[in-house]
Amino acid sequence: MRLILLGLPGAGKGTQAKILAKEQxxxxxxxxxxxxxxxxxxxxxxxxxxxxxxxxxxxPDEVTIGMLLERIAKPDAAAGxxxxxxPRTIPQAEALDQALAGQGSQIDAVxxxxxPEAELMERLTGRWSCSQCGAIxxxxxxxxxxxxxxxxCGGTLTQRADDQPETVKARLDTNRAWxxxxxxFYGKQGKLHEIDGTGEPSDITQRLLSALQxxxxxxxxx
Ligand code: AMP
Numbered sequence: 602m603r604l605i606l607l608g609l610p611g612a613g614k615g616t617q618a619k620i621l622a623k624e625q626x627x628x629x630x631x632x633x634x635x636x637x638x639x640x641x642x643x644x645x646x647x648x649x650x651x652x653x654x655x656x657x658x659x660x661p662d663e664v665t666i667g668m669l670l671e672r673i674a675k676p677d678a679a680a681g682x683x684x685x686x687x688p689r690t691i692p693q694a695e696a697l698d699q700a701l702a703g704q705g706s707q708i709d710a711v712x713x714x715x716x717p718e719a720e721l722m723e724r725l726t727g728r729w730s731c732s733q734c735g736a737i738x739x740x741x742x743x744x745x746x747x748x749x750x751x752x753x754c755g756g757t758l759t760q761r762a763d764d765q766p767e768t769v770k771a772r773l774d775t776n777r778a779w780x781x782x783x784x785x786f787y788g789k790q791g792k793l794h795e796i797d798g799t800g801e802p803s804d805i806t807q808r809l810l811s812a813l814q815x816x817x818x819x820x821x822x823x
Contacts, residue, residue: 730761
């Protein structure tokens with residue numbers, strides 16, 4: 602089975618991708634993780650990607666597509682794929698379709714984890730960290746005992762620029778634009794499944810698994 606997970610930041614895409622890949626015996630590929638690893642190793646690819654990642658921009662298609670196609674051509678990808686963070690542009694989606702068709706396969710389903718904007722804002726702007734020891738808190742899931750004060754060391758809690766409302770809103774808007782283009786692209790292929798991404802993570806996993814029940818892995822139809 603070859604699957605793609607779509608979802609805005611904060612929708613829980615990365616977490617669910619890992620769980621589903623394990624459940625279904627698929628190779629989990631996150632292009633974000635691949636770029637971060639390459640950057641940490643200081644490879645040419647990593648250096649190039651880092652420039653774009655630091656600017657909050659997409660890494661150009663020619664770099665991203667090449668890296669992904671090389672990865673899915675490796676033997677361990679034959680078991681099936683769980684793509685997380687790829688594709689992010691229509692040319693990436695088209696290149697993927699073409700490469701899979703060349704292997705006699707195809708994307709079987711695209712699962713779009715949907716969460717209302719207000720909830721995403723709450724999830725993404727709730728993170729605070731201690732300016733002294735670095736401990737992380739979340740207003741919803743892990744609040745400190747005293748607001749603004751670290752439980753561990755009594756340090757002051759601060760919010761990273763990335764987690765401030767205006768920055769988060771801008772990130773959601775940019776991501777929504779390409780996510781919806783891709784949802785439309787795969788919707789036209791009849792492969793899109795919209796999944797309710799609210800509630801407990803285990804419930805979301807169950808919804809994803811039930812959506813997959815009707816999907817059969819297969820080679821490309823003629
Ligand atoms: P992520 O962890 O998926 O949010 O990815 C982190 C960063 O890696 C993104 O902000 C982009 O700069 C880059 N990136 C990851 N996947 C892609 C992709 N498919 N196309 C372009 N850039 C990507």
